[in-house]
Each structure stands twice: as C-alpha cells, then as structure tokens.
Amino acid sequence: MASVTxxxxxxxxxxxxxxRSASMVTAQRQMRRSSGxxxxxxxxxxxxxxxxxxxGPTSPANIRYFTERGQKSYSEDLLLxxxxxxxxxxxxAGNRILDEKxxxxxxxxxxxxxxxxVFCWNLADYLDxxxxxxxxxRLWSSMKPGAMLLAFxxxxxxxxxxxxxxxxxxxxxxxxxxxxxxxxxxxxxxSGGKINFRLQRVFNNRHIENLFRDxxxxxxxxxxxxxxxVLVVR
Amino acid sequence: MESRKLPDDNSGEEAHLGKSLVxxxxxxxxxxxxLDGQVDGTIDLNGNRLTIGPNGxxxxxxxxxxxxxHGKLEGNIKATDRVDLKQSAVVTxxxxxxxxxxxxxxxxxxxxxxxxxxxxxxxxxxKPEAKSAAAIAGQxxxxxxxxxxxxxxxxxxxRK
Numbered sequence: 001m002a003s004v005t006x007x008x009x010x011x012x013x014x015x016x017x018x019x020r021s022a023s024m025v026t027a028q029r030q031m032r033r034s035s036g037x038x039x040x041x042x043x044x045x046x047x048x049x050x051x052x053x054x055x056g057p058t059s060p061a062n063i064r065y066f067t068e069r070g071q072k073s074y075s076e077d078l079l080l081x082x083x084x085x086x087x088x089x090x091x092x093a094g095n096r097i098l099d100e101k102x103x104x105x106x107x108x109x110x111x112x113x114x115x116x117x118v119f120c121w122n123l124a125d126y127l128d129x130x131x132x133x134x135x136x137x138r139l140w141s142s143m144k145p146g147a148m149l150l151a152f153x154x155x156x157x158x159x160x161x162x163x164x165x166x167x168x169x170x171x172x173x174x175x176x177x178x179x180x181x182x183x184x185x186x187x188x189x190x191s192g193g194k195i196n197f198r199l200q201r202v203f204n205n206r207h208i209e210n211l212f213r214d215x216x217x218x219x220x221x222x223x224x225x226x227x228x229x230v231l232v233v234r
Numbered sequence: 235m236e237s238r239k240l241p242d243d244n245s246g247e248e249a250h251l252g253k254s255l256v257x258x259x260x261x262x263x264x265x266x267x268x269l270d271g272q273v274d275g276t277i278d279l280n281g282n283r284l285t286i287g288p289n290g291x292x293x294x295x296x297x298x299x300x301x302x303x304h305g306k307l308e309g310n311i312k313a314t315d316r317v318d319l320k321q322s323a324v325v326t327x328x329x330x331x332x333x334x335x336x337x338x339x340x341x342x343x344x345x346x347x348x349x350x351x352x353x354x355x356x357x358x359x360x361k362p363e364a365k366s367a368a369a370i371a372g373q374x375x376x377x378x379x380x381x382x383x384x385x386x387x388x389x390x391x392x393r394k
Contacts, residue, residue, distance in 0.1 A: 051345075058343075060336040067334070067348040074345040 029178045031170065035221040036150050036229030038173035040117065043148060050116035053142070055123050061168035061176065062119070074115070078135065079126055081107050100134050108135065113144045120151035121167050122227075124211070125199050133211070140214050143234040149215070151230045153203045158226035164197035203228075253289035261294075270305070281314075288322050295327075303340075310344075 044050065048070030054062050057077045066073035082103065089099045118139055124132050139149065154162050168176040180197050203211065205220065205228075212218050212232045221229040248266035251257070255271035262278040269277075270287030277284060279298040286292055290305030300315045303323040311317055311325075316333040319325055319340040328345040336342065 058336065058341055060338065060340075063334070063336060063342075063346055067346055070348075072345060072347050075342050077341070077343065 029168075029176050032175055032177055032223070032225060033173055034175045034229060035173070035223070036152075036219075036231045037169065037175060039219070039221070039231055040148055040150055041172035044117065051114055052117045052119070053110075053115045054119045056119065056121045057166045057180070059166065059168050061170065065169040071117075074110075076107065078107060078123055082128055082131055098128050098130050100130055103131060104134060104138055108138045108142060110142045112141050115143050116147050118143060118147070118149040119167075120149055122152045122154070122165065124151060124203065125154055125201070126164050126197060127200065129200060136211055137214075140234060145234055147234040149212075149232040149234070151232070153208060153228045153230060154199055155222075155226045155228055156202050156204075158199070158202075160199055162199055162226070248283070248285075253287070286323075301331075 046069075050071045051074065052066050052071050053074045053076065054066075055076055055078050056062070057080065058075050063073045063075065082098065087098045087103055088096050091097050120139075123135075127135065143149065152167075164180040165177040166180055168178065170176050208220075208228070208230055209218060212230075215232045215234055217233045219231045221231070223229060248268050249263065251267065251269045251271045251273075253270040257271070257273045257275065259275045260278070261267070261273060261275065264279075264282060266283040266285075267277075267279055268285045268287060269292065270289045272291040274293045277292070277294050277296045277298070279296075281299050283300045283302070284296060284298040285302040286305045286307060288304040290303075290307075292306065293308045295309045296307070296311045296313075298311075298313055300317070301311050301313045302318040302320065303311075303325055304320045305322070306324045308326045310327045311329045311331065313329075313331040315331070316335070317329055317331045319334070319336045319342060321337040321339040323337070323340040323342070325341065326343045328347070330347045330349055332349060334346060334348070
C-alpha cells in the first residue's frame with residue numbers, strides 16, 4: 001500500500017516540494033453555485049454523525065465543512081490512485097489495461113452500507129473507462145439505503161479541453177473550483193502517455209441513468225458552466 | 235537519540251530521532267518527540283507532542299496529545315488535542331482528535347472523527363488562503379430534470 005502511495009505521489013510531486021507547491025499556488029480558483037449541493041444540504045438538514053466520503057483530492061475546506069457539522073469525514077483521491085503505474089497490466093491481446101481487481105483491493109475498501117453521503121465530484125468524467133462501472137458498483141455497496149451521492153458530468157458543450165477541477169465546499173450552496181495542475185514531470189501516465197486530466201468521455205442523460213441503474217432515484221441539475229449535476233439516492 | 239530545546243515551545247526539551255535511525259517495535263514515553271527517521275510498530279506518547287519530520291517514514295498507530303506530520307505516515311492517529319498535517323504530509327489512516335489543521339497540498343486518505351470530549355470547540359482549521367470565500371460567480375444551476383426510474387435498456391457506452 002505504501003509503495004502504491006509513494007509511486008503516485010512521486011508522479012505529482014516531482015523531485016521537490018517547492019516545485020509542487022508552486023504549481024498548486026498558480027492553480028486558479030473560482031466560485032460557483034451548486035444546486036445539487038444545496039439540495040443535498042437541505043436533505044441532510046442538521047443531522048449529525050453521518051459518514052461522508054469525499055472522492056476528490058484532499059480538501060481542508062471539505063473536511064472542515066463536514067467535521068464542523070458533526071459528521072465523520074473520509075477522504076480518498078480515486079483519480080490519483082487510478083494513475084498508479086503498478087495498476088497497468090497486459091491483457092491477452094497484449095494491450096495495456098488497468099488491473100481493476102487490484103485497484104478495488106487497494107481503494108474503496110469499506111464495510112458494506114457504511115456511508116450516508118458520497119461526493120464523487122467529476123470523477124467519472126476523468127477516470128479510466130474500465131474503472132467507472134466497477135467503482136460505481138463498489139460505491140453502491142458501501143452506501144446505506146437512502147444514502148445520497150453527488151456527481152458532476154460535463155455536457156458535450158464543455159468541449160474536450162474542459163479543465164479538470166477539484167471542488168472545495170464553501171457553504172451549503174457554494175463551491176470553490178480549483179483547476180488541477182499536474183507537475184510537468186507527472187505528465188507521463190501509466191501507459192506511457194501524458195497525464196493531462198482531459199475529459200475521457202461525455203455522458204449523456206441516458207448514460208448517467210444507466211450508470212446509476214441500481215440506485216433508487218436520480219435528479220439532474222443543469223448548470224450554466226456546461227456541467228450537469230446529478231444527485232443520486234441509493 | 236538526542237534532546238534539544240524547542241525555540242517555539244515553553245514545554246522544554248523534546249527527544250529527537252534522526253533521519254538515519256530505524257526502529258522496529260514500540261516507542262513510548264512521557265516527553266515530546268521529534269521523529270525524522272523510520273519507525274515500524276506503535277508510538278505512544280500520551281500527553282505529549284509528536285512531530286514527524288519531513289524525512290520521517292512511519293508505519294504505526296500513534297497516540298499522543300498532539301501530532302504534527304511533515305513526512306509519511308501509514309497508520310491511525312489518536313490525539314487528545316490536535317493534529318496538524320503539513321503541506322508535505324502523506325497520511326494513510328484514520329484520525330481521531332479534537333482539532334485538526336490540514337495544509338493545502340497535504341495528501342490524506344482515511345477518516346477524520348472529531349471527538350468532542352474535553353474541549354467544547356472542536357474544530358477544523360484551514361490556512362487563510364482556503365478561508366477566503368469570494369462572492370459567488372453567478373453560475374447558478376437550475377433543475378433540469380427529475381426522475382425516479384432506473385435506466386433500462388441502454389448499455390453504458392461512454393464513448394458515444
């Protein structure tokens with residue numbers, strides 16, 4: 001496990017902490033309103049003691065938001081974990097693929113029906129295709145009946161160069177978006193190609209409904225920045 | 235192991251484990267500890283402060299009054315007062331504490347449970363840059379659809 005973390009962190013940190021921090025500081029941030037987040041916050045009300053899973057990069061703001069409200073916060077950066085070179089294997093045809101079993105044995109390892117809320121953010125848009133459905137299936141198992149999941153999907157209008165953002169919760173309806181800036185030395189992915197955080201695909205409504213077919217309900221919010229917010233109930 | 239005066243702490247001396255030291259086993263004590271080496275086992279400093287330096291590589295469950303992490307930790311933290319994850323920290327494990335501060339850039343995988351025992355104002359702290367909440371940019375969202383049906387026939391084909 002440690003080696004996996006080491007390898008992944010090396011990708012992003014390069015040879016010095018100073019370089020990494022410089023790239024982080026230059027990342028742009030902007031605020032946006034989130035109707036999905038507002039709806040989720042309204043549904044949760046003032047309940048305490050909930051288990052919340054944040055699948056984005058470690059966000060002090062999010063941990064603060066959760067813990068100040070008496071929730072238990074879990075943080076796990078799945079996109080980063082999926083870029084670990086040790087996950088790359090070859091299939092029978094000799095093509096490079098990601099080892100889905102290994103990925104799920106090292107990530108999202110939680111008891112069944114554990115979480116009340118899951119924040120997927122834009123993970124599905126940037127995660128390797130082979131991992132999307134297995135991750136959603138694992139999330140379904142990890143969530144309690146009635147638990148909620150918030151995910152963002154770009155629309156086709158966003159374009160192929162839509163930047164990958166991480167999200168910081170500022171209030172019940174306001175998010176701060178921070179562009180993900182990979183270190184130049186980290187621009188070689190598991191398959192030897194570049195890690196550029198580009199959109200892997202665009203889901204339409206039908207694809208999203210199909211992705212969450214095992215969940216009991218799904219609600220869409222279309223934002224002005226060509227992002228479709230989706231609130232799903234287990 | 236050596237001891238040194240802390241310039242920013244009135245509590246006196248703290249023990250110092252240098253970066254070339256490797257310990258396999260349990261570490262316990264009743265004084266503050268600065269750990270820049272490698273430990274594989276458990277660390278129990280109840281009532282005292284533990285600092286893992288930037289070269290520290292620890293695979294252990296920690297118990298202390300407070301913990302400041304600059305280096306790498308694989309294990310759970312139980313701190314009666316506070317936990318600080320600095321920018322260079324790489325932490326995998328669960329944290330139980332009264333207060334926690336996480337610097338931007340720190341890597342954390344695990345759970346945070348704020349126990350509200352002795353201190354009335356358990357809190358998570360952020361660096362000032364993360365606190366600034368500018369006006370919302372006006373990128374409002376509006377409900378575009380609502381449904382309760384599971385997708386039926388269409389197979390997921392993300393490339394379409």
